Amino acid sequence: MFEIVEKKFLAPNIVSMxxxxxxxxxxxxxxxxxxxxxxxxxxxVPLTICDYDTEKGTVNIVIQTIGASTKKISxxxxxxxxxxxxxxxxxxxxxxxxxxxxxxxxxYLFVAGGVGTAPxxxxxxxxxxxxxxxxxxxxxxTKELIILEDEMREVAGNLYVxxxxxxxxxxxxxxxxxxxxxxxQGKKYDVxxxxxxxxxxxxxxxxxxxYGIKTIVSLNPIMVDGxxxxxxxxxNVGGETKFACVDGPEFDGHLVDWDLALKRLAQYKKEEEELxxxxxxxxxxxxxxxxx
Amino acid sequence: xxxxxxxxISVQDPKERIKxxxxxxxxxxxxxxxxxxxxxxxxxxxxxxxxxxxxIDIPRFIKAISDGEFEEAAHILAxxxxxxxxxxxxxxxxxxxxxxxxxxxxxxxxxxxxLERFAADWARENNIKVGKTKEKNGxxxxxxxxxxxxxxxxxxxxxxxxxxxxxxxxxxxxxxxVYGIPEFRLPKEKVxxxxxxxxxxxxVKIETDxxxxxxxxxxxxxxxxxxxxVFIGSGAGLPKFMGIPGENLNGVFSANEFLxxxxxxxAYREDYDTPIKVGQKVAVVGGGNVAMDAARxxxxxxxxxxxxxxxxxxxxxxxxEEVHHAKEExxxxxxxxNPVEIIGNENGWVKAIKCIRxxxxxxxxxxxxxxxxxxxxEFEMEVDTVIMALGTSPxxxxxxxxxxxxxxxxxxxxxxENGQTTREGVFAGGxxxxxxxxxxxxxxxxxxxxxxxxxxIKEKYGQKAKA
Ligand SMILES: Cc1cc2nc3c(=O)[nH]c(=O)nc-3n(C[C@H](O)[C@H](O)[C@H](O)COP(=O)(O)OP(=O)(O)OC[C@H]3O[C@@H](n4cnc5c(N)ncnc54)[C@H](O)[C@@H]3O)c2cc1C
Ligand SMILES: Cc1cc2nc3c(=O)[nH]c(=O)nc-3n(C[C@H](O)[C@H](O)[C@H](O)COP(=O)(O)OP(=O)(O)OC[C@H]3O[C@@H](n4cnc5c(N)ncnc54)[C@H](O)[C@@H]3O)c2cc1C
Ligand code: SF4
Ligand code: SF4
Ligand code: FES
Numbered sequence: 237m238f239e240i241v242e243k244k245f246l247a248p249n250i251v252s253m254x255x256x257x258x259x260x261x262x263x264x265x266x267x268x269x270x271x272x273x274x275x276x277x278x279x280x281v282p283l284t285i286c287d288y289d290t291e292k293g294t295v296n297i298v299i300q301t302i303g304a305s306t307k308k309i310s311x312x313x314x315x316x317x318x319x320x321x322x323x324x325x326x327x328x329x330x331x332x333x334x335x336x337x338x339x340x341x342x343x344y345l346f347v348a349g350g351v352g353t354a355p356x357x358x359x360x361x362x363x364x365x366x367x368x369x370x371x372x373x374x375x376x377x378t379k380e381l382i383i384l385e386d387e388m389r390e391v392a393g394n395l396y397v398x399x400x401x402x403x404x405x406x407x408x409x410x411x412x413x414x415x416x417x418x419x420x421q422g423k424k425y426d427v428x429x430x431x432x433x434x435x436x437x438x439x440x441x442x443x444x445x446x447y448g449i450k451t452i453v454s455l456n457p458i459m460v461d462g463x464x465x466x467x468x469x470x471x472n473v474g475g476e477t478k479f480a481c482v483d484g485p486e487f488d489g490h491l492v493d494w495d496l497a498l499k500r501l502a503q504y505k506k507e508e509e510e511l512x513x514x515x516x517x518x519x520x521x522x523x524x525x526x527x528x
Numbered sequence: 529x530x531x532x533x534x535x536x537i538s539v540q541d542p543k544e545r546i547k548x549x550x551x552x553x554x555x556x557x558x559x560x561x562x563x564x565x566x567x568x569x570x571x572x573x574x575x576x577x578x579x580x581x582x583x584i585d586i587p588r589f590i591k592a593i594s595d596g597e598f599e600e601a602a603h604i605l606a607x608x609x610x611x612x613x614x615x616x617x618x619x620x621x622x623x624x625x626x627x628x629x630x631x632x633x634x635x636x637x638x639x640x641x642x643l644e645r646f647a648a649d650w651a652r653e654n655n656i657k658v659g660k661t662k663e664k665n666g667x668x669x670x671x672x673x674x675x676x677x678x679x680x681x682x683x684x685x686x687x688x689x690x691x692x693x694x695x696x697x698x699x700x701x702x703x704x705x706v707y708g709i710p711e712f713r714l715p716k717e718k719v720x721x722x723x724x725x726x727x728x729x730x731x732v733k734i735e736t737d738x739x740x741x742x743x744x745x746x747x748x749x750x751x752x753x754x755x756x757x758v759f760i761g762s763g764a765g766l767p768k769f770m771g772i773p774g775e776n777l778n779g780v781f782s783a784n785e786f787l788x789x790x791x792x793x794x795a796y797r798e799d800y801d802t803p804i805k806v807g808q809k810v811a812v813v814g815g816g817n818v819a820m821d822a823a824r825x826x827x828x829x830x831x832x833x834x835x836x837x838x839x840x841x842x843x844x845x846x847x848x849e850e851v852h853h854a855k856e857e858x859x860x861x862x863x864x865x866n867p868v869e870i871i872g873n874e875n876g877w878v879k880a881i882k883c884i885r886x887x888x889x890x891x892x893x894x895x896x897x898x899x900x901x902x903x904x905x906e907f908e909m910e911v912d913t914v915i916m917a918l919g920t921s922p923x924x925x926x927x928x929x930x931x932x933x934x935x936x937x938x939x940x941x942x943x944x945e946n947g948q949t950t951r952e953g954v955f956a957g958g959x960x961x962x963x964x965x966x967x968x969x970x971x972x973x974x975x976x977x978x979x980x981x982x983x984x985i986k987e988k989y990g991q992k993a994k995a
Contacts, residue, residue: 259744260743263744277801279802304801322737460789463925464765464925467767467781467784477775482925499875499876503779507804
């Protein structure tokens with residue numbers, strides 16, 4: 237059992253939690269993820285490690301409620317326990333193990349979409365701590381879904397915020413923001429790291445391929461075990477089948493077969509919708525003062 | 529009574545059992561077990577014993593059953609095996625102990641496995657505790673993985689007085705016994721859980737949710753956490769795919785994914801959150817126990833199921849009983865058939881599997897006749913789900929994060945006959961050494977490794993750890 241020692245809402249449907257998990261906190265590196273099981277009957281839900289504190293032994297996760305399982309986790313309170321918290325899983329980001337002098341020579345741009353802002357934050361902070369300035373774009377549908385803006389401002393060289401509906405910052409999607417920086421402001425980047433919804437990462441890659449800028453993405457396919465045992469997380473990268481949980485989750489975005497990845501993500505859509513409905517039915521009966 | 533025939537054992541009616549996940553074989557009653565035990569000829573030369581990988585004294589425990597001394601039978605079994613209730617259910621008896629049974633020459637061999645199961649079940653139901661623990665010696669051993677190998681090694685060492693901790697990557701202990709083999713063959717609450725509880729009773733600590741090589745490394749267990757030795761029993765969990773076109777379409781699963789969703793995550797039950805996808809028409813590729821388990825699981829979830837296997841029924845590596853049960857339940861078999869492509873619809877879902885017919889040629893390295901494709905014999909089978917059960921290999925995670933630990937070209941950890949790896953203080957056994965094999969072989973190897981660990985630690989550090 238793993239205690240939730242801190243909980244706060246970053247946006248109406250995005251919650252941040254610190255979990256007491258000393259072994260995970262000690263081993264975690266940027267780019268890795270954990271698997272969380274809420275209770276005895278819960279699913280194994282993969283979530284990116286957003287931050288970790290070796291001294292306190294805590295790991296920070298940020299969850300967007302999209303279906304039954306993320307809702308279940310989000311509803312837990314400070315002082316409650318998660319049944320399981322496994323990690324750190326996946327490979328750390330490449331630069332963690334590279335020669336720092338080499339990394340310093342490159343200009344990085346981070347592109348964070350929605351809840352993807354949370355995993356970008358520790359990466360940007362890693363660069364700051366190592367004396368490297370990186371540019372960061374945060375994008376969201378609308379103003380109230382922009383998260384971690386202040387925190388990010390402290391670690392980013394330049395921060396650019398954009399919203400799809402123009403309610404805050406630059407008016408447009410992250411791809412338009414990249415175009416603005418590269419084409420109009422003459423910015424030069426050696427590496428772009430894009431983390432966010434699959435569809436966003438796809439369009440970022442289509443654009444950066446045109447510019448010839450190497451782009452790293454963090455894939456979030458459906459997973460079960462997260463240790464290489466089931467193959468549910470198969471993705472096609474450069475014509476080869478990879479297991480995202482052990483070979484990734486970060487890959488060269490220009491080599492990813494996005495259409496396949498997007499189709500595979502919808503594989504359990506029908507079942508998940510039924511599950512979400514079932515959850516609501518349950519709530520219903522108790523409100524009517526039924527059983528229990 | 530006809531001494532050439534086995535005492536029949538009751539099973540759930542096939543028409544009923546395909547609608548539930550309850551155990552198929554119901555086991556012997558005390559009277560039936562005693563009657564079957566009486567068929568044993570108590571052969572002096574004991575040909576059955578030599579064909580059991582852990583050399584259980586078969587006539588001795590059977591004699592105890594035939595005398596009605598069930599507790600005694602359980603104690604005899606415990607001298608040789610840590611998991612009799614499991615092995616009695618899942619050993620491939622027809623190629624092991626029962627194959628050389630003298631009764632089998634003229635009639636049916638003695639039901640050794642079913643009798644073993646009976647004695648173990650009886651002991652559990654009557655709360656008989658087998659195995660005593662010696663005084664604590666203060667040495668710490670880490671066991672990686674909680675499958676049959678890990679359970680056995682941990683149990684043996686705990687009884688010797690060691691302070692043992694099992695580290696398990698998944699959220700439930702049990703290995704394949706929990707995530708792979710389905711409920712209808714090996715009940716989890718009734719049979720597997722008590723084995724785990726028994727370990728805890730012996731003082732073994734179990735830390736689930738720890739992935740060795742990620743959460744913590746073997747080097748750090750030995751150097752920072754004060755473990756005197758490590759046993760690796762991490763199994764062979766990495767699924768193989770065929771590498772044919774269409775294999776990443778929606779609706780193509782590894783047997784591991786399908787079985788894990790169903791068994792470990794209990795997707796077959798309404799009250800669990802994990803979804804499972806089983807279409808109307810399912811093709812299961814492969815012919816081993818894993819293929820049979822996947823097929824019979826899909827059947828119970830309501831699908832029409834066909835097993836596609838490239839050799840003939842004679843070569844099916846699955847246990848005979850499973851093939852028999854699968855047929856009774858209505859699983860279809862396409863023998864001498866091999867998939868060459870999986871065909872999808874416009875939305876990326878499987879709609880058919882293209883296969884080619886095979887014929888058997890000369891024997892290959894395994895001694896079995898090699899299947900050769902018959903040119904021009906391709907045909908399509910309409911299916912909406914394909915489950916790949918082609919075998920598994922060890923996960924490279926541990927080997928790649930442990931200095932000095934060597935593996936062979938299949939990724940299996942190299943050990944000597946006593947389970948010693950190429951790294952001092954590190955031992956291994958079970959599927960991680962042999963590649964996917966059987967429960968009893970994993971158990972036997974773990975037993976040997978436990979003995980070597982005991983010897984290694986005491987030679988190096990003396991009889992007791994310094995306080
Ligand atoms: C390596 C990795 C890291 C992740 N990190 C985070 C994170 O830090 N924060 C976070 O909020 N989420 C993260 N996710 C996504 C998260 O795991 C899913 O949102 C979650 O599993 C959905 O579960 P659910 O039951 O609530 O929704 P479901 O009911 O399962 O799904 C609802 C809808 O979302 C889609 N969906 C299903 N699985 C995923 C998925 N893996 N990614 C995106 N959409 C999906 C389905 O098509 C479905 O229609 C990550 C996923 C992976 C694989
Ligand atoms: C579906 C199926 C049906 C089978 N049917 C039969 C049968 O009828 N009869 C028979 O005799 N055999 C059968 N087998 C084979 C048998 O189950 C295996 O040979 C046996 O379980 C091997 O035992 P093990 O302890 O070596 O490995 P496993 O049972 O695989 O256990 C290994 C454990 O280690 C854990 N682990 C792996 N990596 C790590 C890590 N890095 N850190 C921590 N933990 C880790 C795994 O999660 C797992 O729990 C079947 C196998 C399957 C898959
Ligand atoms: S352990 Fe297996 S091989 Fe040995 S006697 Fe029992 S059933 Fe037969
Ligand atoms: S070979 Fe058969 S009959 Fe003979 S002792 Fe063994 S089980 Fe009994
Ligand atoms: S999630 Fe099972 S192999 Fe990656």
